[in-house]
Amino acid sequence: MVCFFGGCRTLYFRHRNKRDIGKVAVGGRDAWRDEKEVFMKRKLLTLLMGAALCISSLAGCGGGTRTQQEAAGETAKEQPQQEAAGETDEVSADREVTIWCWDTGDTRKQMHDEFTKATGIKVNLVAVESKDMTQKLQTTLASGGEMPDIAWLEATFRGKLLSLDIWEDITANPYNFDTSQVLDYLIPLETTEGGQYVGPECPSVAGMAYKRELAKEYLGTDDPQELEAMLSDWDSFIAKGKEVVEKSNGTVFMLPSLGAAGQILKGQSTEPFVEGDKLNLDVSMRPILEKLLEMKKAGMVDVLDFSSAEEGASYAGDEHIFYPCANWSLEFTIKSNDKDGQGRWGFMLPPGGPFPWGGTVMGVPKGGAHKEEAVEYIRFFFASKEGAELQRDYKGNFSPYKPLYEDASFYSGVDDYFAGQDVLQAISQEVFPNIKGVRLPSKYDQDIDDVYNLALKTINASVDGSVSVDSLIESMTDELLTKQPDLSE
Amino acid sequence: MSKKKAPYAMIAPYFILYLAFGLFPILFSLGVSFTSWDGIGEAAFVGLKNYKRVFTQDKFFYKSMLNTLILLAISTPIQIALGLFMATFLKDFFKKTRNGLQLINFLPYITTPVAVGIIFQLMFDWKSGVINAFLNLLGIESVYWLGNAWASRAVVIFMIVWKNYGYMMIMFLSGLAAISDELYEAAKIDGARWWDSFTKITIPLLRPIFIFVITTSVINGFKLFDEPQLLFNSVSQPIGGPDRAVMTVVMRFYEASFRSFEFGYGSALAYCLFLVIAAASLLLFKLIDRKKGE
Amino acid sequence: MSVRRKPVSTLVLRKLPVWIFMIVLSVCALLPFYMMVVMGTHYSEDLYTGVKLFFGKYFVQNFQTVMRQNFLLYYWNSILVAVCNTVGGLMVSALAGYAFAKFDFKGKAALFAMVVATLAIPQQLGLIGFVLEMRWLKLNNTLFPLIVSGMANAFGVFWMRQYIGGSVPDEIIESGRVDGCKEFGIFFRLVLPIIRPALITIFLLFFLWSWNSYMTPLVMISKEELYTIPLSIALISSEYRTDYAARILALSMGTIPILILFSFGSKYLIKGLVAGSVKG
Incomplete structure (x- = not known):
């Protein structure tokens, strides 16, 4: 037992090291990869050794379990504080949104590159299939895990998800998203039973x-x-x-x-x-x-x-x-x-x-870490001509932005x-x-x-x-x- | 280490790992099953209300239990028999080609589920599937395989058997490897035919494997989820197929927990299934013990 | 015709049903796997226009679609997880199975009943609790949960107990004790070689299950660099659509390690015991 938790502690420290590596080598992706491979190999060794030790020296495993576990827990607790401190320093340098979505193809990535160029906000995509979205959101919520900044909500599953009190109202302070520019018929589709406006979608x-x-x-x-x-x-x-x-x-x-x-x-x-x-x-x-x-x-x-x-x-x-x-x-x-x-x-x-048929709402969960950036992303792609052009040219999507429809030649x-x-x-x-x-x-x-x-x-x-x-x-x-x-x- | 302490040391890794990473999540769910919880807000304690709902209000529980039993009762004997014959035939008649044949017959077990879903949907399609084309050739009218209750059960049973007999074969093969060749040779000298050796040596000596295989396939049969899910997983298909004929208990649990966000109720459903499985296994062990006594 | 007079044809006749059985089942087994491989070489939407029996011309494009993702990294993650999980699980199962099969100790029946009872619990039930626990331990978004989940495998313990009970004679263990071996020494030196077919079987199955595991990684992992193969499948898409052909190709590529392992392990499953180690 002792050695077992020893094993996971090493793993945990490795995990922290990796973050550091990631931060240091921001520019050199390849160098980072190499470091990571070494890290992976080491991790494998550590684990195998840990498992082997654990099995062979069981005779010595009596007490001490709890204290070790607690020790591991305590060291673990220190981490978020450090992290939080780090983040406040870096806010301006490190603007990003994490999106759970089921389209992580090249055209979307290219479209997001344009967005990053225009706003300086980095976009991380996490691939989650639409059929798995509900389950992944639910497990994360239930376990208090890290929520995305934007989650895609597909039409069939939307009703259930919208009924949950987990979404930011992006028309409220400090986001103040202006729904008067959104195609009218869409607004009720994007509003919770409690009256919060969750987020826009490409009209379908x-x-x-x-x-x-x-x-x-x-x-x-x-x-x-x-x-x-x-x-x-x-x-x-x-x-x-x-x-x-x-x-x-x-x-x-x-x-x-x-x-x-x-x-x-x-x-x-x-x-x-x-x-x-x-x-x-x-x-x-x-x-x-x-x-x-x-x-x-x-x-x-x-x-x-x-x-x-x-x-x-x-x-x-x-x-x-x-x-x-x-x-x-x-x-x-x-x-x-x-x-x-x-x-x-x-x-x-x-x-x-x-x-109307289909449609995918961009929801901003209350638990997200970069909500401001999320709303900025939404404003860019769903309430500006510039974003609408990108959506149209890269993805063939329509925009919910009302003024565009006055110009018959836009689409x-x-x-x-x-x-x-x-x-x-x-x-x-x-x-x-x-x-x-x-x-x-x-x-x-x-x-x-x-x-x-x-x-x-x-x-x-x-x-x-x-x-x-x-x-x-x-x-x-x-x-x-x-x-x-x-x-x- | 003494002979007395040794077994505890040997089972310790299992139980430590189990206590650390297996039991906690399960006990957590047991707690949840007494609450009404959507995974987001506070869990409200409701006592036995969820369990009462399972047994008194939820027609789907009984229906899915019946479906599961039907699918289980038909598919288990077939897959065990096929696996057993496959294993013994390989050992006795296909000495030269057995490596290749073993691999081929294990392939269904490793064929990618997504592909399996697509292949079976296409094969059993009403209008253009090869199965119906074949039936038409024999002068039989096309069957709406994925639209009628019993037909879709038949397809699911076919899928289960197809997928699992190779796995059974592996189990029996490794059991056969433990039977000494000398026994068969001695029997041959005594003039025993293949069938005699099979019934008098192979089957009795495979007894421990049989107990294992039967018990686990009954338990796994109760937990059936993948095959019916794969067959009816496109967006416009009702959960559990036509007339909910292949809706299983785990599907119902999954739907309640992860689609309807009723995690408390879902957990209660799963624990009710657990009770049924436990009762069934107990019965099974009793049966096996009685046989042993005879 | 008389059976006795023509022994050769009797042999053929008697073997005929066996051959038919073997051919029919093998074809049934091989065909869908073959079709899966073939499907990976077609244009995605063409998959639905009928059962594909021959290789298509789209392999290169599909392969490029797959390789546009960091497929090798996901491969490596999957191997890391599967190897650790399998090796650990195998040792744990074999030890516990041996103890349950060959020792008498206080509480044995109750403890074994507990093992069997865990088999009866639907796997998905513990999901939320497990995620919660991993979060408390600050181990979410590492590969640790994937390695450790299912390592205490009741199935493995049950199998090992049955197998060892049926194939390891008590005399061998006794003779080991007489020779002054320690209990663990007996296990590692005398028992493990005998149960090699069972170890290989379990190794294959554990590896396969870990390799294909989807639900736990889905809810545990939200970082692309930690994706395993089944998770990465969701990343594979073309322009506007879900590219099923490319996904199936990726998954077929994912079965390669299983095929290799099985080909190597296969011959031990039937070889029988090394002469002299056991008397039947």
């Missing part, structure tokens, strides 16, 4: 993409305006869908998956699924499911699973005409799934109008995938102004999402939609009440 909105060839063959035109007029509401969409099924003998579908249709329908309605702690499924979910069943019965929606491998592959095929299409879908989904699709695509507003570019259509301009000038409203995030979002996915599975597996909406709503209610006992019907 969607219309509908279509395959021009199929549209021409089965709907008679590939012109976006004509299609929008033809398919202005869901009833006409379903009526046309039936024609397509008939014309193609059931080989061509309007949409690839129920989930794709559902994504549009869910995005277009703003009725909350839960009001306070009361379920509101009859008002909010029922109309969506009814429409989906109608489409399923008409045979106009294929049976693929939404955002599955198969659906990805279907972009390059020619069995499905329409896809919901957000601004990020252009690069992320369409171009990467349909590599040779130049000129094959068109963009239009869907029946029932455009809708503009002919897209050869879309046969020369200016999709960016269409999104900035037609989609954004037509977003009617948003469904407010709720801490039950993931649970709702989950039972909704389950219901889609049930509809999908049923033969020609022979399920009743009543039974679906009933089982959804039942599941939600079991999962969240504080909810009521």
